[in-house]
Amino acid sequence: MTAISESAAGRALPWPSMLRESGLAAFVALLLTVPLVGFRTVDRPTGLGISTRFDEVLAAAALVFIGRLGLCLVNEGRALLVMVLSILALAVSAFVGFPTEALKVIAMGGAFVISLRAAMKINGDAAITLAAVYVALFLGPWLQLGGGVTLWLVAKSVIAAAALAVAVWRGLHAWRKHGAPVSLADRDKAMDRIAVKVQQASRFLGPVGIAFALIFPFLPIADRVSIDIGILLLTYIMLGWGLNIVVGLAGLLDLGYVAFYAVGAYSYALLATYFGWGFWICLPLAGVLAALSGVLLGFPVLRLRGDYFAIVTLGFGEIIRVILINWYQFTGGPNGISGIPRPSFFGLAEFNRNPTGGLPSFHEMFGLEFSSLHRIIFLYYLILALALVVNLFTLRVRKLPMGRAWEALREDDIACSSLGINRTNMKLGAFAIAAMFGGFAGSFFATRQGFISPESFTFIESAIILAIVVLGGMGSQVGVVVATFIVIGLPEMFRELEQYRMVAFGMGMVLIMLWRPRGLLAHRDPTIRLQGYGGGGTPAAGTAAAGGEAIAGGRAK
Amino acid sequence: MTDAIMTTAALPLPNATTPLLAVEHLTMRFGGLVAVNDVSFAAANRQITAVIGPNGAGKTTLFNCLTGFYSPTIGRLTLRHPDGKTFLLEQMPGYRISQKASVARTFQNIRLFGGMSVLENLMVAQHNKLQNASGFTIAGLLGLPSYRKAEQQAVDLARYWLSRVRLLDYADWQAGNLPYGAQRRLEIARAMCTEPVLLCLDEPAAGLNPRESGELADLLTFIRDEHGIGVLLIEHDMSVVMSISDHVVVLDYGRKIADGTPHEVKNDPAVIRAYLGEEEDEELPPEVAKDLEGKGV
Numbered sequence: 001m002t003a004i005s006e007s008a009a010g011r012a013l014p015w016p017s018m019l020r021e022s023g024l025a026a027f028v029a030l031l032l033t034v035p036l037v038g039f040r041t042v043d044r045p046t047g048l049g050i051s052t053r054f055d056e057v058l059a060a061a062a063l064v065f066i067g068r069l070g071l072c073l074v075n076e077g078r079a080l081l082v083m084v085l086s087i088l089a090l091a092v093s094a095f096v097g098f099p100t101e102a103l104k105v106i107a108m109g110g111a112f113v114i115s116l117r118a119a120m121k122i123n124g125d126a127a128i129t130l131a132a133v134y135v136a137l138f139l140g141p142w143l144q145l146g147g148g149v150t151l152w153l154v155a156k157s158v159i160a161a162a163a164l165a166v167a168v169w170r171g172l173h174a175w176r177k178h179g180a181p182v183s184l185a186d187r188d189k190a191m192d193r194i195a196v197k198v199q200q201a202s203r204f205l206g207p208v209g210i211a212f213a214l215i216f217p218f219l220p221i222a223d224r225v226s227i228d229i230g231i232l233l234l235t236y237i238m239l240g241w242g243l244n245i246v247v248g249l250a251g252l253l254d255l256g257y258v259a260f261y262a263v264g265a266y267s268y269a270l271l272a273t274y275f276g277w278g279f280w281i282c283l284p285l286a287g288v289l290a291a292l293s294g295v296l297l298g299f300p301v302l303r304l305r306g307d308y309f310a311i312v313t314l315g316f317g318e319i320i321r322v323i324l325i326n327w328y329q330f331t332g333g334p335n336g337i338s339g340i341p342r343p344s345f346f347g348l349a350e351f352n353r354n355p356t357g358g359l360p361s362f363h364e365m366f367g368l369e370f371s372s373l374h375r376i377i378f379l380y381y382l383i384l385a386l387a388l389v390v391n392l393f394t395l396r397v398r399k400l401p402m403g404r405a406w407e408a409l410r411e412d413d414i415a416c417s418s419l420g421i422n423r424t425n426m427k428l429g430a431f432a433i434a435a436m437f438g439g440f441a442g443s444f445f446a447t448r449q450g451f452i453s454p455e456s457f458t459f460i461e462s463a464i465i466l467a468i469v470v471l472g473g474m475g476s477q478v479g480v481v482v483a484t485f486i487v488i489g490l491p492e493m494f495r496e497l498e499q500y501r502m503v504a505f506g507m508g509m510v511l512i513m514l515w516r517p518r519g520l521l522a523h524r525d526p527t528i529r530l531q532g533y534g535g536g537g538t539p540a541a542g543t544a545a546a547g548g549e550a551i552a553g554g555r556a557k
Numbered sequence: 558m559t560d561a562i563m564t565t566a567a568l569p570l571p572n573a574t575t576p577l578l579a580v581e582h583l584t585m586r587f588g589g590l591v592a593v594n595d596v597s598f599a600a601a602n603r604q605i606t607a608v609i610g611p612n613g614a615g616k617t618t619l620f621n622c623l624t625g626f627y628s629p630t631i632g633r634l635t636l637r638h639p640d641g642k643t644f645l646l647e648q649m650p651g652y653r654i655s656q657k658a659s660v661a662r663t664f665q666n667i668r669l670f671g672g673m674s675v676l677e678n679l680m681v682a683q684h685n686k687l688q689n690a691s692g693f694t695i696a697g698l699l700g701l702p703s704y705r706k707a708e709q710q711a712v713d714l715a716r717y718w719l720s721r722v723r724l725l726d727y728a729d730w731q732a733g734n735l736p737y738g739a740q741r742r743l744e745i746a747r748a749m750c751t752e753p754v755l756l757c758l759d760e761p762a763a764g765l766n767p768r769e770s771g772e773l774a775d776l777l778t779f780i781r782d783e784h785g786i787g788v789l790l791i792e793h794d795m796s797v798v799m800s801i802s803d804h805v806v807v808l809d810y811g812r813k814i815a816d817g818t819p820h821e822v823k824n825d826p827a828v829i830r831a832y833l834g835e836e837e838d839e840e841l842p843p844e845v846a847k848d849l850e851g852k853g854v
Contacts, residue, residue: 393698400697401680401687404673408681411670418624418662419682419751420655429694526674530716530728 018072026065033060059103063110070114079121083130086115124186125173132167136160154221191516195473195523202478209481213384217377224373231380231448235441236488238387240468240480242437245394247466248475249403250430251410252302253310256317257465259297260290260435262324262457264442269337269452270330279343283443290439291432293320298431302424305413317462324454336453342375343382343447351375379448386444390437391477399527406430407475464488471512473519482520576637577602577787578623578755583632585618592618593629594811600755600804602639605781605788607798607819610808611831616791617665619808620759623789624662625651636660638754639785656685661753663744665760665791671733675724675743678732679715682750687711718746722776738769745776755787756780762794770794774801799823807831 038057041048070082090111098104112134119127137160216222216230239261246254267286271277277285301312324331331337344350349362353370362378363370397403405426408416413423446452468487472479491505512520576599585593593615600606608616622629623646634646636658644658654660670678680687690707691697697704719725722742727735732743741761748756758777762770774797781788792798798805798819805822807815809831815822822828 396698397694400691400694401684402691402694402697404677404681405684405688407673407677408670408684411672412668414626415664415668415670416681417626417651418655418664418668419684419747420652420657421681421684422652422656524672526677526729528674528676528680528712530676530712530719530725 013073013076013078018069018076021072022065022068025068026061029064030057030061033057055099056103060106063107067110067114071117074114074118074121079118083115083118083122083126086111086118087130090115120187124190125170129167129171129173132163132170135163136167187515191520192523195521198478198482198521199476199523199525206478210388217380224376227373227376227380231376231383233484233488234380234383234387235445236465236468236484237481238383238390238441239438239465240472240484241387241390241394241477242434242441243465243469244475244477244480245397245406245434245437246430247469249394249398249410250406250427251474252427252430253306253313253466254431254434255310255314255459255462255466256320257313257434257438258457258459258462259317259320260294260438261442261445261461262320262454263290263293263435264439265446265452265457266324266331266337266442267439268443268446269340272341272447273337273339276341278347279341279443279447280347283440286443287436287439290442291436294432294435295428298428302427302431314459314462317457317459321454321457324457332453334454336451336455337446338451340446340450340452342450343378345378351378379444383441383444383448386440393433393437394477402426402429404527467509470519471509473516473522475524476519476521479519479521576600577639578789579633579635579637580619580623581633581635583619583622583634584630585615585622585627586630591811593622593808595631596808596811596813598806598813598816600787600789602754602787603781603785604803605777605790605801606804606806607790607792607802608806608808609792609795609798609822610814613810614808615811616808617759618811620662620757620789620791622647623654624660624757625649625654636755655751655753659752659754660757661748661751661755662757663741663748663759663761665763667737667740667744669732669740669744669747671731673732674729675719675732675735676712676715676728678743678747679718679750680711682747683711683714714750714752715746718749721749721779722746738765741765741769741773742776749780749784753786755789757789759791760793761790762792762797765794767796770797773797777801 034057037060038052038054040051040053042051043049070086073079073082090108093104093107093111098107116127116130116134119130213230213234217227222230239257243254243257246252246257264286267289268279268282271282271285272279297313297316301309301316304312325334327333342351344359345362345365348359349355349365350359351362351374353361353363355361361370362368362374368374394403398407405416405421408419408421409423409426416426417423445456449456464487468480468483471487472481472483486508487505490508516522578600580599581597583593583596584591596615596619598606608619610616618627621627622632623634625646629647632647636644636646638644638659644654646654646658646660649658655662670681673681687704687707688694691704692701716725716728719728722745724735724739724743724746727739732740735743741764745756745758745761748758761777762773765773777788777790778801780786790798790802802819805815805817805819806813807822807825807828809827814827814831815825817825
């Protein structure tokens with residue numbers, strides 16, 4: 001096809017070295033998968049037993065062998081052959097029965113990755129075409145015809161249609177002109193361009209997204225499940241935006257953010273159950289308490305840097321959880337707190353059918369038919385408003401001295417000190433504010449669930465929130481939204497992977513760290529531009545464009 | 558807090574001849590190593606004071622003591638503003654030396670905020686002024702006009718210094734993408750945006766070509782003459798030091814070995830020994846003497 005493959009096609013393939021390399025890779029895979037996959041503890045009536053899954057271990061090793069061989073062939077210039085073969089393998093494994101569903105998904109995944117890699121070697125358009133075809137096939141409505149029209153189905157169909165259009169357009173491109181193979185640097189540049197475009201587009205896509213979020217509960221596609229998922233996504237978006245202040249702006253790696261979420265949740269739950277105070281009084285109190293706990297942690301810790309700081313925050317997260325478990329008399333220990341009051345309609349009405357607290361009921365107040373959905377929709381709007389407050393705060397504070405000082409601290413805190421910036425106060429500010437937002441989210445969580453226990457505040461929650469921030473691109477507000485859809489949405493999609501879901505999640509994170517270490521949408525716009533400030537001597541538009549180019553190109557630093 | 562630091566009453570009454578900065582018996586020990594040993598000198602307002610010496614002479618340690626990165630083992634560092642306010646720098650925590658005593662510095666290995674734009678670097682330098690104007694962020698969040706006015710003034714100051722260091726066209730560039738020489742100039746502009754009374758420059762000409770060094774000399778002379786502040790300069794480039802300094806202090810192995818005008822220092826036998834080695838019996842080879850001579854003026 002291309003110059004490279006033509007010149008290489010005549011050459012004999014170095015089979016011995018290729019086989020050796022593939023065998024070695026398979027051996028390493030074997031070593032890794034025997035303990036990870038091969039043995040599994042199971043609950044038996046007689047106690048714990050061990051079951052073995054060596055068939056899956058062998059399958060994994062065989063897959064690695066074939067995959068590695070495919071990659072070797074691609075590197076030897078047989079990209080087209082490998083691409084065709086792996087597409088065939090993908091198609092076959094989609095229809096052939098496998099012993100387990102997980103094996104099938106893994107086989108398909110392997111073929112998928114290798115075919116894309118081969119297509120990249122042919123040229124960029126071919127890779128994009130193939131990726132788009134896959135997206136269309138995977139998301140297309142043909143997989144579940146006959147079911148009712150759900151939001152998910154509509155969204156999938158829209159994405160699939162768009163992907164098909166891209167596939168046709170790019171496919172024509174790939175057919176007509178044989179571009180050069182895509183190098184890693186090219187791909188990085190392309191991703192940077194996309195990041196810049198998304199950042200620019202977010203200026204109008206943001207309001208569109210917010211408008212959609214506002215009308216969403218009243219759309220015909222919205223049902224109880226989709227609104228619940230919306231609430232879940234918005235909760236994580238809010239937490240991501242909150243943590244973004246500490247991690248993305250101030251550059252402090254906080255591994256224990258869930259502690260503040262827990263403080264907020266327990267503050268509300270305890271205040272409400274002990275004193276019977278309403279949600280609207282407890283919400284600010286929970287925020288204040290969480291911020292105080294942030295300051296309390298911050299004072300001794302903020303003099304630490306980098307890894308040490310991260311370890312202490314990790315410890316703090318665990319301390320809070322252990323206290324919640326062990327302080328039985330106060331927090332209910334592992335049993336948690338149940339019967340947490342639900343929020344009222346701003347203290348004016350209750351969402352129950354027959355309110356007991358002396359307030360009128362919501363549906364009577366507005367002359368509606370009673371529906372349990374009212375409360376869920378109210379909760380949806382509540383978390384939407386809270387999340388938007390966080391977003392608005394971050395967008396504004398970035399343009400203020402405090403936000404600029406945070407970003408400067410991230411860049412070089414010694415220089416900050418030499419410019420007279422009180423580092424401790426600035427970091428404490430970032431910590432307390434992020435903790436406060438975490439506390440708000442926590443009390444929302446408590447009031448939504450009606451029941452909380454320490455199990456909801458484990459380290460994995462901190463890790464997920466941090467993954468959202470890092471994946472999205474540190475400091476990027478849009479990035480957090482995109483990453484939330486990926487991190488929370490994808491595991492929902494891959495339910496058939498069962499126990500391999502976390503492995504797939506981990507693999508996805510490793511791939512992103514390899515390909516986009518600075519996050520998917522890592523792009524930073526200056527918070528202030530000289531052009532915006534009239535007066536003489538401002539550079540012409542050409543210079544501004546050059547500046548933008550330089551900024552876009554500066555990612556490789 | 559501020560009152561505790563401004564111990565004007567405890568010090569001898571300032572008079573017209575009191576220097577801007579008085580370093581008295583400054584000693585800095587790191588374990589057994591004495592990096593700065595009983596150094597005393599003074600730097601005057603509206604003068605460029607150069608601190609020179611071979612590598613490892615303790616120049617940067619001296620700077621770090623001055624700007625609060627180290628607290629000296631022994632010694633007193635007195636800064637007296639032209640308006641009479643007096644500060645004892647050795648007793649102040651690092652960030653306050655810039656915030657209250659108005660001492661700004663640059664670094665030997667440039668420390669810009671590389672991911673931020675050039676203009677943002679200069680805005681961060683005006684943090685304390687703007688932070689007060691923004692009512693500790695609250696007035697800023699509300700977008701009150703008082704903050705917007707302060708921001709406009711800050712941008713104007715930044716624009717002034719950008720045009721001074723010829724970076725106006727690069728204002729919206731990412732600072733880390735600027736060429737090396739421009740980064741050096743930007744760091745000086747950033748230090749000047751803190752509106753200091755004493756500017757400390759740690760090897761500002763390192764890595765600059767002769768043309769850029771010449772421009773740097775012009776810039777420093779401009780800062781001294783037009784802004785009327787004191788400049789303290791560590792530099793190895795003798796052409797810069799000898800052409801613009803009003804006063805030169807020479808350190809060697811942590812001790813002060815000479816102190817005077819460039820001309821005096823240049824002919825000081827102790828300085829020549831420190832730079833060219835100990836060969837007391839022999840006279841300087843004529844080429845070297847000529848070379849040293851030529852580098853003067």
